[in-house]
Amino acid sequence: MDDADTPPRRPARAAGARAGSGRATIASLAQRAGVAASTVSRALRDDARISPEVRARIAALAAEAGYTPDILARTLVLGRSGLIGLVLGPVENPFYAELLQQAVRLAAARGCRLLLLHAGPGPIEDATTEALLQYRVDGCLVTSAELSSKAAAICAANNVPLVMINRVAREHGSAVSCDNRAGAEALAGLLLQAGHRRLAVVTGNAATSTGRERAEGFCQFVAAAGGDLPLLVTGGASHAAGFAAGQRIAALPAAERPDAIFAVADILAMGVIDALREAGLTVPGDVSVVGMDGIALADRPPYRLTTVVQPLEVMVARGLDLLLAGIEGGAGAAPQERVLLRGRLRLGASCRLPESSLPLIGSTAQALPAAE
Amino acid sequence: MDDADTPPRRPARAAGARAGSGRATIASLAQRAGVAASTVSRALRDDARISPEVRARIAALAAEAGYTPDILARTLVLGRSGLIGLVLGPVENPFYAELLQQAVRLAAARGCRLLLLHAGPGPIEDATTEALLQYRVDGCLVTSAELSSKAAAICAANNVPLVMINRVAREHGSAVSCDNRAGAEALAGLLLQAGHRRLAVVTGNAATSTGRERAEGFCQFVAAAGGDLPLLVTGGASHAAGFAAGQRIAALPAAERPDAIFAVADILAMGVIDALREAGLTVPGDVSVVGMDGIALADRPPYRLTTVVQPLEVMVARGLDLLLAGIEGGAGAAPQERVLLRGRLRLGASCRLPESSLPLIGSTAQALPAAE
DNA sequence: GTCGCTTGTGCAATCGTTAGCACAGAAATT
DNA sequence: AATTTCTGTGCTAACGATTGCACAAGCGAC
Secondary structure: OOHHHOOOOOHHHHHHHHHHHHOOOHHHHHHHHOOOHHHHHHHHOOOOOOOHHHHHHHHHHHHHHOOOOOHHHHHHHHOOOOEEEEEEOOOOOHHHHHHHHHHHHHHHHOOOEEEEEEEOOOOOOHHHHHHHHHOOOOEEEEOOOOOOHHHHHHHHHOOOOEEEEOOOOOOOOEEEEEOHHHHHHHHHHHHHHOOOOOEEEEOOOOOOHHHHHHHHHHHHHHHHOOOOOOEEEOOOOOHHHHHHHHHHHHOOOOOOOOOEEEEOOHHHHHHHHHHHHHOOOOOOOOOEEEOOEOOHHHHOOOOOOEEEEOOHHHHHHHHHHHHHHHHHOOOOOOOOOEEEEOOEEEOOOOOOOOOOOOOOOOOOOOOOOOOO | OOHHHOOOOOHHHHHHHHHHHHOOOHHHHHHHHOOOHHHHHHHHOOOOOOOHHHHHHHHHHHHHHOOOOOHHHHHHHHOOOOEEEEEEOOOOOHHHHHHHHHHHHHHHHOOOEEEEEEEOOOOOOHHHHHHHHHOOOOEEEEOOOOOOHHHHHHHHHOOOOEEEEOOOOOOOOEEEEEOHHHHHHHHHHHHHHOOOOOEEEEOOOOOOHHHHHHHHHHHHHHHHOOOOOOEEEOOOOOHHHHHHHHHHHHOOOOOOOOOEEEEOOHHHHHHHHHHHHHOOOOOOOOOEEEOOEOOHHHHOOOOOOEEEEOOHHHHHHHHHHHHHHHHHOOOOOOOOOEEEEOOEEEOOOOOOOOOOOOOOOOOOOOOOOOOO
16 A cells, blocks of 8 residues: 555564653643643743643643653753762671661652662672762762772773762762861770770771771770770671670680770670670670660660760761762862761760769860761 | 755754763664664674574664663563562561572673662562552562562562562462471471470561461461460561560560560571579570571571571572463463472470471471472 | 575654744834 | 844754664565
8 A cells, every 4th residue: 555654664673662651751741731842841841941731731741641751761861860879888796687677768859869889898899880870979978997999990990980978089079078087086085084994896897997996986985095005806797797806805814804995886886785785794784885886775774875976967967968979070070078977975874974063064075066 | 055955953952962972772873883883782682593603793872881781671672671670678687688698699690680679578669569660560579578568469460570578478379488398397396395385476566467377387387286376476577576575575474474485587586595584584495496497697696596598599589480381471471379498497405306306206286308 | 696684784754852043923113 | 213132932843762664785586
């Protein structure tokens, strides 16, 4: 018949289009509205050049059809996906679970979604690093110490901004963290003021800057105050590691045993306390224990841990804002930045209180004001 | 000058292409290889029709240029994004943190990435539901009880397969969970055999099927065994909720106080134990406490909780496989399925052991074999 | 020596969205 | 009244990848 009249030579596609009628597209809206696709696009984006009536009509049509823009197609044109890669640290530490929750919430508030690249201990796999490019991630939020330098290099090469939270940036990228040093100093001051002299530090994973800063800050403060160097006990990043450290401490002869312990993370401190108590020691009677992070679980019985609470929400918010600024600014426009936020001292029942009823007054460590 | 010779009328684009030289595309590879883009595409996908030499040459070129396909562009054509939406339950329960870790790992092993839609308590926001469509999520993994029926309807309307893990499907979608009833029965049998007669159940969030099933399974088993109806104590999904329940129980006059407690989640059981001990009661001396989930923290001192361990890894793996099957099968091809996996009883030190040295023999609850 | 078959490539359309430019008609200016 | 501004819209070319079809060789067979 009219062979010239059969340009749609892809019946399969046509069928697909029919089946796809479930999903409204700009083209389908344009057809129903009797206007061009570009007009629909502009109307939906509130372009001032489109007349109010047309805009309203298209908006109504879109709402009726349940139209939702396809971000993937948009990304192809605009180059921005709205996706933020998340590399999450060891989730056996509840701190990261809390961080996760904030990150999801705050990212959503900024119109972004999180692409979960990695969770847990260990370095991220190569395939995962590829995903970062494949999905055109706009930026990357990292809370793991294990971001391989290869992955970092790939981000750098592709202008993917990188922001570390609770970690310092090793190669490139900005970082947001709690003022670990100041927090550790405040705790050291607290313990010294309470009369403790034989101190110990349960360290974290050697690879994490956070743990190192805390341990160093604590020791240096003690040294500056003229105290003896604290006993260093190897810890880790889990309750089990803290427990093991606590067992070793409890096994020391009473004369050598420290009377106050700073564990560089709350989850560690919980393990330490459990080990001490299992060994028959009381906390804070025989030994004071303090931690740092401010996880919810440590604030409850039977720990009621004295700690420095990280301003988690603010940290995540600032991290996201830095990331978005880096994304906006294009290339390496935004200079790499390091943000330090003050933590808030939370007094629990896991350590002896200073004899003075005025806590911390006169201490070298300034009293920490409420975070922010 | 030669106006006719200026077809590239988009200098901005051209500049963008130059800047984008950092990213290799099929087109750029094709140009360098001196072949058509389609040839490159086929060569990289190992299409048999491309000659081995060309294929090798292009593969070498791609590797050299660090080419990575743009999944977003591919999605536009193929309709599959490789993205799986994740709606995560209350992460204050470490169980979900462990689940998260498994989900990321196993999804990556299957070539999928997780788009984090929601984490934490509360229902998911409408904007989040939209993201599900906007990013063309292939399927959705849900561990929250709070997936709004609206969100479920949207998934159904758009043929997005839905799989619940640790939850039953309310409206549509498949579900993978532990055999909560069988697990609870095993625990009930254990407690009865240990001679306990005054039992209590600390319940979960009323909205979660998991908690209900466990409580019901426990009570019905006890009733069938001729025991008194357990005391029901309102719990929740957190350590705090368990603690509050424990306090209420501890406050009962000794004559009315249960001598064994089943908390429907480990995190709850931990709270219960802490409250009992704070009230001066010993566990398991005065009261036996058992939980269910198998979280790592509960297996450690000072809890050493007797519990039923959920086969988490298998659960997530099966969930993902169901999801992928649903994605493969297209529309609602795959029938909705409910998978129940047996948990594994883990004997801790939080409850009295049966007098008989042969545990559970002759009990109505069959001994639970190792999961799967 | 042409036919038909296999094998390897290229062309062009398509997915859904955006944006540069052209262009129509109305309003404002000379 | 004729020309210059605006205002709205439409056309079309991208973004990057995939794929149906067309087409050019190469080769054995009749």
